[in-house]
Each structure stands twice: as structure tokens, then as C-alpha cells.
Amino acid sequence: MSKSQLRSIVTDIIKSIAPDEDLSSLDPEKPLRAQIDLDSMDFLDIVMELRVRYNIDVPEADYPQLNSLASTVNYLMPRMQGV
């Protein structure tokens, strides 16, 4: 899976959780929370969606790695093999 495919998977999930946010102009390097209105429960929703849709388990200790779009993609890349 390519990085751009993975990025669209992540933005699809964010879109389902925060339907009112405009995601087209997201800067992938900047923290998500600085750009769109995501609270800690929204982050938990992202984690739960990753498990339901792609069977990926993100332990709580790894939550900081979901800080920006780019860091999320980097974190998920090796974990998406075979999905």
C-alpha cells in the first residue's frame, strides 16, 4: 500500500468522525488538533475504526504517534502489511 492510499484511508476515517470539518487543506506535518476540532474521544474513535476496518491494534502508549497525518501514516505503514 502506498503512502497516498494510506493517507486517504486515514482521512476517510477522520471524515466519518468529524463530518463537518474541511480536510482538503490539511497540512500533513502539522498536528491534527491544531487544524481541526478533534477532542480526545475523537482520537479514540480513530483508534476504534482502525481496529474495526483494518484489524489494527493501537495500544494507548502509541496514541501520541497519531499526532499528525504524516506521523499517523508512518505509524500505520508497517502495520498495514497484508491488509
Added chain:
Amino acid sequence: MGIRGLKNIRDEYDVIVIGAGLGGLTCANMLARRGNTVLLLEHHTLLGGLAAYFRRKKHIFDVALHGFPVGMKKTCRKYWNRDISDRIVPLTGIRFDNPQFQLETDYTKESFIKILIEKFGVPQEAVAEFFEHTRRMNFYDGDNSTTRELFQKFFPGREDVWRLLMEPITYANGSTLDDPAISYGIVFSNFMDKGVYTFRGGTDLLMKMMEEELLKSGVDIRTKVLVEKITMENGRVTGVMANGEHIRTRAVVSNANLKRTVLEMLDEEAVPADFRKQTEKLRVNNSSCQVYIGISENEKIDFIGDLLFTSTAEKFSENLMLDKNVTSRTFSVYYPSIRPEHNRYAIVSSSNARYEDWSGLTEQQYRADKEHLAEDTLDHLEKYVPGIRKKIDHLEVATPLTFKYYTRHIGGASFGTKFEGLEISNRLPERIPGLFFTGSVGIIMSGWLGAANYGVIVSNNVERFLKNSNG
């Protein structure tokens, strides 16, 4: 509500949820939505836990409906459904009346800033800094200061300001000035920001809608079922004993009292000694008294506000707020707009209380004390609703013993445990594999919003456990 007793249940479930408070309900709903088989057991006949209501004559009384933060709207939309979320509406009139100040607010950040600057004469910079500081407070920063120190830093010596900022929170969750500043900051930022909200249709409709959603998600709901034991084999949870029957399960989520879960539902030898000791030391929060006042069918009351924080005490004092000689009361006023088809008014007076002040009395003394509280409450209400005694046709008192009877919480605790309960709750699944807790532990995970969100957080942990134990 639900089916009474253990009829038509499966031999085994993925998850059994003990207790149908908002945490248990939300956790059960999320787990079932994700395809797990879930059995929800409640010892009472009604769902909701302390999100309770009851009917008397032609009245419906809400125990805890006024009010919760706006975040509940989003939480209900995501973890319940849009119909429930759309019924969440703001309250407009919140009043304070005590010897230090009288004021009215809509409970928004703008309103509090204005009041602090214009009415209390606090410098604008201090107010701005306080709001900014509390907003930035992060649970993981490891800040050990107390709420008293927080207030002292931003509003030195201003006990009137402390009262404005603290008294509603003490009512809402039993916290004190000596509890951690971090837990105050998080609740303050949630609450005193975008107003206070309620559910149009009343607690009865909310519970009906939640029950429908649970059934749609596939949860088996059984009421009048008391869980006596959580059973274990080879170091992990295997089931529960309820109404004398054993039901097998892969995981248990307890929405009962945390101390009762660890110290009474588990066999003593199942709990590591250090963990048992830690749980024994855990402090529960205080209890409450409530006076339910039903207005006669043909009587009306003018709009006097939705929520009135009243006190006759000279200064804010947590001890006075707990005292049996009540000086501080919150009046929640329910107008016909809350249940338009029902067209009745009701007032519920709440005060914090100590269990030990009400337990161990003779039947006669207990009755007399209840009557005294009811009469004293009407005396105070007279100031806000002149002629109140002529307008009512129902008067009833709940004490810490009442709360204990309906919730089975130790000491009738109406706000769960103190903050150290969160650590015990978090560690429970490590110490007792297969057992999880969701319920009010410290003031972050309490109240309607905190309870519902904690249910979601725990559902995620349970799912991870179930997936990983599948191999």
C-alpha cells in the same frame, strides 16, 4: 423496562455488563454494535442508574437531569443516535444567591468573564490567564497542586470568586478545594464554557430511547437481576453468579460500585493482596439528599431560573455543604417545556450529605429528620416561589439511605469514588484478567458526560482484550 429476571438468555456471552448506569449502558451499546454478544444486568427495574426518574401520582420526577455539558450532544450523536442528540437543549437561567453575591448567568465562558471582570472587579488579565491555564491543563502533566492552590494563584484571597467557581462543581460531583487542580480544571473547561444542557422529553424518554437503541444493537437486557459473584478459573474471569444462576462470559464490565466489585463480588483469594489493600483504602465520594416537590395540576410558577445555587452560609465551605443542618441547596426547576405533553411543574432540591448522618437512626427519628428537611426546604423555597406551600400536592425526601437502596453503592455515594479510583479502575484488567470497570472514579469520569465517555473508553479496552485472547 427490559425483561425482568433471567429468562431466555444465552448459555455464554462475550461480555456481561453489571449495572445500567450511563457508563454501563454506553459500554454495552458500543460492544454490541461491534458484533459482540452482550448481556446487560440491572438489579433495579429501571435503566439509568443515577440518571433516574420516578412517577408519583401524576408527577414525573427527574433525579439528575439538570444539567450536563454540551459535549453530551456529540457523545450521544456518536455513541447513541441523532434523535437522542437532537433533544439536548441549553438551559438559560442559572442563578446564584448567597450572602456574598446574587447573579444570573447562562453558564458560558463569555458570561463568566463578564461577571468576573464587571461584578467581581477581577483584572481582565487574571481572568484571561485563568481560562487559558485551565484549558491547557493536561491529565498527563503530572501536576500535583490542589484546586485551592489554583484559586490562590489566580484569585488570591477572593473567597467570593472561589465560591462562584467551586460551589456548582461541588454540587455536580462532590469535589473539594483539596482535590487535584487538574481534575477541577478539566471539569471547569467542559462545563463553564458553552452552557448547561438538558434533555427535552425528560429522563424517562431518554431511557426509553436508549433502551430501543440497545435492543437494535442486539444487547440482551435483564432487570431485577442482582449479580452476587464474578467467577474465575485459572486466573481469569469465566462468568457471573446472578439471581442464583451461573452465566458464562469471556469478559465482565462492572458499572457497580468499584469497591463492591473488587472487595465483594470477587472471591478474596482471586484478588492480589496489594491490590485488595489499595482498593480498601479507596475513598468514596459523599452522598446526597433530595426533596421532590410536585406542583398541583392547576398551579403555575413564574420562570425563576432552571438551576438555582442557593446558600445561606456566609462563605463557601465544603463541610457546611455536607452538614445535616443544610445551608446550601440547588433547586432544579422543571417547567412544562421539558415534557410539553405532560404539562406539570416540579422542583427538585439537592444538597450534599453524609451517609453516617442518616444511618443508624431509629425509624421514628429517621422519619422526623426527613420531615424536618422537607419543611426547611419549603421555607427556603418560599423566597423564590412565594406561597409555595399552597401550590404543591406532593412532597418527598430521598436520603443517603435511599441512594444506597437504589444504587447499592457503598455509603450511598452519589458521585462514585475519589480520584484515586481511576488508577484502580485502569489497573483492574491487569490484575483480574477479563474484568473491567466503568463508573464514576474521580471527577473526570463522572457526571453524565464523563460516565458515557468512560463507557466508550472501556468498550475499546474490552474489545482489545477479546481480540487478543482469541489468539
